[in-house]
Amino acid sequence: MTKDTIKPALASGFKDYLPDEMIPRQKMLDTIRAVFERFGYAPLDTPGLEKEEILTGGDPDFKMNIFKARINESGEDMALRFDLTVPLARVMAGNPELKKPFRRYQIGKVWRGERPQAGRYREFVQCDADIVGAKSMLADAEIIAIIYTAMKDLGIKNFEIRINNRKILNNLYAIADFDKEKTNMVLRAMDKKDKQGWQKVEEELKNEGLSDKSISLIKEFTSKSETDDPELNEIASYLDAMDIPRSAWKIDLSVARGLGYYTGTVFETILTDLPSIGSVCSGGRYDGLTARFGGDSLPATGTSFGIDRLYAALSELGLVNATASIAKVIVLNFDEQSLPKCLSVSSSLRNNNISVELYQGSETSLTGQLTYAVKKGFSAAVIIGADEVDKNTVQIKNLKTKEQNEISDSDVITEIYKII
Amino acid sequence: MTKDTIKPALASGFKDYLPDEMIPRQKMLDTIRAVFERFGYAPLDTPGLEKEEILTGGDPDFKMNIFKARINESGEDMALRFDLTVPLARVMAGNPELKKPFRRYQIGKVWRGERPQAGRYREFVQCDADIVGAKSMLADAEIIAIIYTAMKDLGIKNFEIRINNRKILNNLYAIADFDKEKTNMVLRAMDKKDKQGWQKVEEELKNEGLSDKSISLIKEFTSKSETDDPELNEIASYLDAMDIPRSAWKIDLSVARGLGYYTGTVFETILTDLPSIGSVCSGGRYDGLTARFGGDSLPATGTSFGIDRLYAALSELGLVNATASIAKVIVLNFDEQSLPKCLSVSSSLRNNNISVELYQGSETSLTGQLTYAVKKGFSAAVIIGADEVDKNTVQIKNLKTKEQNEISDSDVITEIYKII
Numbered sequence: 046m047t048k049d050t051i052k053p054a055l056a057s058g059f060k061d062y063l064p065d066e067m068i069p070r071q072k073m074l075d076t077i078r079a080v081f082e083r084f085g086y087a088p089l090d091t092p093g094l095e096k097e098e099i100l101t102g103g104d105p106d107f108k109m110n111i112f113k114a115r116i117n118e119s120g121e122d123m124a125l126r127f128d129l130t131v132p133l134a135r136v137m138a139g140n141p142e143l144k145k146p147f148r149r150y151q152i153g154k155v156w157r158g159e160r161p162q163a164g165r166y167r168e169f170v171q172c173d174a175d176i177v178g179a180k181s182m183l184a185d186a187e188i189i190a191i192i193y194t195a196m197k198d199l200g201i202k203n204f205e206i207r208i209n210n211r212k213i214l215n216n217l218y219a220i221a222d223f224d225k226e227k228t229n230m231v232l233r234a235m236d237k238k239d240k241q242g243w244q245k246v247e248e249e250l251k252n253e254g255l256s257d258k259s260i261s262l263i264k265e266f267t268s269k270s271e272t273d274d275p276e277l278n279e280i281a282s283y284l285d286a287m288d289i290p291r292s293a294w295k296i297d298l299s300v301a302r303g304l305g306y307y308t309g310t311v312f313e314t315i316l317t318d319l320p321s322i323g324s325v326c327s328g329g330r331y332d333g334l335t336a337r338f339g340g341d342s343l344p345a346t347g348t349s350f351g352i353d354r355l356y357a358a359l360s361e362l363g364l365v366n367a368t369a370s371i372a373k374v375i376v377l378n379f380d381e382q383s384l385p386k387c388l389s390v391s392s393s394l395r396n397n398n399i400s401v402e403l404y405q406g407s408e409t410s411l412t413g414q415l416t417y418a419v420k421k422g423f424s425a426a427v428i429i430g431a432d433e434v435d436k437n438t439v440q441i442k443n444l445k446t447k448e449q450n451e452i453s454d455s456d457v458i459t460e461i462y463k464i465i
Numbered sequence: 466m467t468k469d470t471i472k473p474a475l476a477s478g479f480k481d482y483l484p485d486e487m488i489p490r491q492k493m494l495d496t497i498r499a500v501f502e503r504f505g506y507a508p509l510d511t512p513g514l515e516k517e518e519i520l521t522g523g524d525p526d527f528k529m530n531i532f533k534a535r536i537n538e539s540g541e542d543m544a545l546r547f548d549l550t551v552p553l554a555r556v557m558a559g560n561p562e563l564k565k566p567f568r569r570y571q572i573g574k575v576w577r578g579e580r581p582q583a584g585r586y587r588e589f590v591q592c593d594a595d596i597v598g599a600k601s602m603l604a605d606a607e608i609i610a611i612i613y614t615a616m617k618d619l620g621i622k623n624f625e626i627r628i629n630n631r632k633i634l635n636n637l638y639a640i641a642d643f644d645k646e647k648t649n650m651v652l653r654a655m656d657k658k659d660k661q662g663w664q665k666v667e668e669e670l671k672n673e674g675l676s677d678k679s680i681s682l683i684k685e686f687t688s689k690s691e692t693d694d695p696e697l698n699e700i701a702s703y704l705d706a707m708d709i710p711r712s713a714w715k716i717d718l719s720v721a722r723g724l725g726y727y728t729g730t731v732f733e734t735i736l737t738d739l740p741s742i743g744s745v746c747s748g749g750r751y752d753g754l755t756a757r758f759g760g761d762s763l764p765a766t767g768t769s770f771g772i773d774r775l776y777a778a779l780s781e782l783g784l785v786n787a788t789a790s791i792a793k794v795i796v797l798n799f800d801e802q803s804l805p806k807c808l809s810v811s812s813s814l815r816n817n818n819i820s821v822e823l824y825q826g827s828e829t830s831l832t833g834q835l836t837y838a839v840k841k842g843f844s845a846a847v848i849i850g851a852d853e854v855d856k857n858t859v860q861i862k863n864l865k866t867k868e869q870n871e872i873s874d875s876d877v878i879t880e881i882y883k884i885i
Contacts (some may be wrong), residue, residue: 050759051523053558056516056543061556064507064569071508083815085792085822087484088491092588093513093545093574094532096476103471112514114534114545116578123476125513125534136481139473144789144841146825149484154513154574158536168512179825183804187823194815286805287812339470369564372505384603385706392707395503395614402505403607405566405599421564 058161059168069365070356073199074152074172077350080195081150081174084187089149091132093156097122099135102337110158112167125156129173130334130347137177138338145178145343164357175347177334182276185310185330185346186283192314192326192348193289199355200364203317204325207297210276211307211329214298221262223255231255232301235267239315240323267299276309308332310346316358325355368422372400373465376427377414379404383429390427390439390457397458399465419444425464427457478581479588485789490776493619494572494592497770500615501570501594504607509569511552513576517542519555522757530578532587545576549593550754550767557597558758565598565763584777595767597754602696605730605750605766606703612734612746612768613709619775620784623737624745627717630696631727631749634718641682643675651675652721655687659735660743687719696729728752730766736778745775788842792820793885796847797834799824803849810847810859810877817878819885839864845884847877 055061062070094114101107101124112125126132129151137143152172161167174191176184189206196204214232218225234249243264250260272278277296284294302311309330316325328348335343359365376391378384387403394401402423408414411428418426428440428449439457442449443464452460475481482490514534521527521544532545546552549571557563572592581587594611596604609626616624634652638645654669663684670680692698697716704714722731728751733744748768755763779785796811798804807823814821822843828834831848838846848860848869859877862869863884872880 051518051757053519053555053755053758054516055512055555055559056514056541059512059514061512061560062508062510063556063560063563064509067508067510070510082791083818083820085790085795085820087789087791088482088487089484090482090487090490092475092479092481094476094479094576094588096474098471099473110536112534112536112543114532116530116532120578121476123532135473135475136483139475140481140483143483144826144837148822156514158540168514176825181825183823183825187825190812282805283808286808288809289812335473337471338473369507370505371502371507375505385702388703388706389708392610392709398503400503400505402568403603405596405601405603405607406564417564 056167058159058166060166064371065367065369068368068371069359070352073356073359074170074352076198077172077195078150078152080191080198083194084148084174084191086148086150086174086176086191089133089136089151090153091126091129091136091151093125093154094123095126095132095135097124100124100126100131102131112156112158127157128155129153129171129349130175130331133173133175133177133345134334134338137343138335138340141340146184147177148174149177150174164353166353170352172350172352173347175345177345178343179346180332180344182279182310183283185276186280186287188328188346188348189280189284189294189312190287190289192312193293195326195350196293196314199359201316201359201362204293204314205317206294206312206314207300208277208280208294208310208312209296209298209300210274210310211302212276212309213272213274214301217263217266220266221259223259227253227255231263235263235299235301238299239320269298270296272296272298280310302327302329306331306333312348316362319358319361322354322358322361324351325358326350370402370421370423372402373424374399374401374427374461375418375421375423375425376401376403376429377411377418379409379411379414380430382431383434386434387427387429390429390454394427394458394461399458399461415442425461427461476587478579478586480586484791485787488788488791489779489785490772493776493779494590494772496618497592497615498570498572500611500618503614504568504594504611506568506570506594506596506611509553509556509571510573511546511549511556511571513545513574514543515546515552515555517544520544520546520551522551532576532578547577548575549573549591549769550595550751553593553595553597553765554754554758557763558755558760561760566604567597568594569597570594584773586773590772592770592772593767595765597765598763599766600752600764602699602730603703605696606700606707608748608766608768609700609704609714609732610707610709612732613713615746615770616713616734619779621736621779621782624713624734625737626714626732626734627720628697628700628714628730628732629716629718629720630694630730631722632696632729633692633694634721637683637686640686641679643679647673647675651683655683655719655721658719659740689718690716692716692718700730722747722749726751726753732768736782739778739781742774742778742781744771745778746770790822790841790843792822793844794819794821794847794881795834795838795841795843795845796821796823797831797838797849799829799831799834800850802851803854806854807847807849810849810874814847814878814881819878819881835862845881847881 114123307329311329313324313327330346332344333342334345391401391403426442437454438451534543658666727749731749733747750766752764753762754765811821811823846862857874858871
């Protein structure tokens with residue numbers, strides 16, 4: 046056997062989420078999903094694999110390193126999706142009967158064949174909400190309200206949603222007197238200011254041949270947080286009407302969002318206690334979503350939560366409760382004669398919507414099992430021996446306070462509810 | 466532009482889940498997930514892509530048609546996982562520090578390059594719960610209790626969990642007097658009895674050269690629902706102790722579960738109103754899970770819910786509520802002057818955990834918007850015009866009863882709760 050043994054290794058750039066990490070991670074995803082649904086966004090699911098031309102747009106110079114997939118040597122050219130936006134565009138173009146505006150969220154894995162780095166993986170979860178077919182700034186304001194509500198519900202106190210409009214930045218070359226063709230480079234450089242500071246941005250702009258005067262004009266213009274832009278002002282009025290406090294967002298003319306496809310509003314979300322982590326949730330308007338598939342071009346606006354970055358941030362802020370146990374209650378199991386009652390009590394607790402683990406490990410002593418229970422982080426242990434079977438009682442131990450009480454069978458549910 | 470247009474098509478054998486299907490499907494997954502958690506099973510997530518040798522076990526004759534994946538021409542040989550069990554085995558072998566028994570569930574996509582057929586896709590969701598490192602039949606009984614509870618929680622009234630043990634069937638050749646090497650063929654044939662009937666099974670066995678006498682002995686033996694098998698009897702006693710009614714399960718010596726890797730208990734779940742659909746939830750014990758990775762071999766038992774089959778069955782039984790709207794309440798929006806109040810009321814409803822869509826479609830009239838609201842299946846519409854702004858009220862229309870009432874602003878939440 047030994048010579049045929051296979052090493053249980055992951056492919057390079059991939060990672061497992063074991064329960065201690067997956068439990069709080071899933072709680073985070075559930076929180077965000079609940080917010081999406083509260084705003085009337087419905088779930089959509091699309092395949093992990095798409096025809097390759099759908100993903101590349103048929104562009105022979107397509108740059109992103111995607112995973113190509115094949116069955117045998119024949120068959121279609123397929124690839125793993127690298128985001129959830131291109132599949133959304135395909136769905137909208139392929140199902141013209143869908144009522145507009147179409148509000149959907151999608152939570153799913155995407156794959157990119159980038160060089161693996163610390164904390165960056167080749168597979169990650171995207172968590173997107175978009176509204177398709179709504180031209181009004183009301184749609185952009187709704188997306189920003191979703192971000193605000195999600196941040197609150199995740200327990201994050203100090204954050205700032207920074208809002209800008211790409212139409213303003215597209216005109217920056219005239220204001221700051223540089224070559225129009227350099228606009229994209231300038232915006233990409235500006236995107237680095239939170240993570241690397243303005244000095245780095247200035248160096249980069251200088252290296253790219255911008256004059257000191259242009260750089261100074263860029264800095265001056267983009268440090269403004271007021272504007273006469275009608276779209277931004279319209280959004281501001283809607284946010285006020287939705288009772289979203291001004292302390293949670295601001296207009297910030299330096300927000301660029303490097304990606305080429307934004308056409309209007311852009312926004313990003315900074316944790317003010319951890320600005321160097323960069324934006325944890327960004328997005329914007331990208332009218333022309335379905336252009337590559339012909340037909341009517343649809344206006345769209347949306348946001349994407351950076352789940353891995355958010356999780357790292359929540360951990361650092363002490364907002365993640367790492368735990369290996371999903372159940373709150375453990376029923377110990379150290380006496381074969383009492384096992385039937387242990388099973389019955391477990392069932393009855395579960396029927397009352399209480400999450401219960403019945404001990405099935407190798408410790409046979411009460412003490413050994415209690416040690417396990419404390420280590421794994423349960424709130425309460427139910428202890429049933431021969432005495433308790435005889436007397437129609439159980440012992441309930443509060444594992445935080447160490448208090449232990451003998452309770453009659455009929456009061457078990459009530460008593461457990463008090464502890465958990 | 467037209468000549469570059471790409472057809473918005475799915476790859477062959479794949480499908481989208483649009484909201485009207487995805488909303489009830491996700492509800493079904495949430496129900497099953499809640500049951501897993503109530504039994505103390507914790508979530509695990511593993512990558513969609515694995516090293517190819519992990520999936521094939523290094524077997525050069527590996528038969529399943531899997532999707533191979535590559536970045537560029539260089540790099541590792543990778544493939545898309547075809548189930549969630551092999552990744553579980555890799556996790557257990559690679560993380561020996563995980564406490565046993567290890568109870569995990571995993572809900573995720575898997576891919577198989579089979580020929581596409583009606584209702585069968587190349588990507589599907591598996592929904593598995595397994596307990597690793599527990600030798601006792603208590604673990605098997607716990608898995609069966611999970612199936613029972615999930616079926617109840619899904620609202621399915623008539624179902625039957627059929628339980629057998631592969632050790633009994635491995636001895637069938639002696640009982641029914643056929644060649645031992647034909648055992649696997651016989652078990653695979655027996656698996657077809659629910660979908661195709663016993664007559665078909667008999668024909669197949671005859672074609673494979675079994676004598677009439679052997680066939681008759683197989684039929685006689687496997688039609689028993691009583692046994693002196695100690696493992697099955699132990700499971701039965703645990704199910705009784707867990708208060709799982711005898712009407713929900715039976716011992717059935719004809720249950721084979723074709724897959725080669727089962728080593729003990731096997732079970733399947735039949736909807737008695739729809740037996741021809743086959744098993745909607747099956748599983749069993751497969752001791753030796755981590756054998757291909759060397760080291761200690763671990764006992765394991767678990768189950769997998771066939772989500773697509775279950776969904777089809779629930780639809781046929783009328784237990785699926787197809788709906789295109791995730792929100793229960795719509796706030797209409799037909800008067801620009803009233804929009805700020807519409808936004809404020811929407812926020813306040815959402816802060817009270819009520820799911821709300823603010824109308825953003827192209828209908829500008831109240832009647833047009835109400836028609837949309839009824840069609841999309843909302844329960845209540847909130848109507849705010851200039852009058853209501855002046856009087857600090859809103860109109861609330863119950864879209865089922867058509868009753869409409871004017872309510873003062875402070876009572877909106879209470880009134881909406883009454884309707885939804």
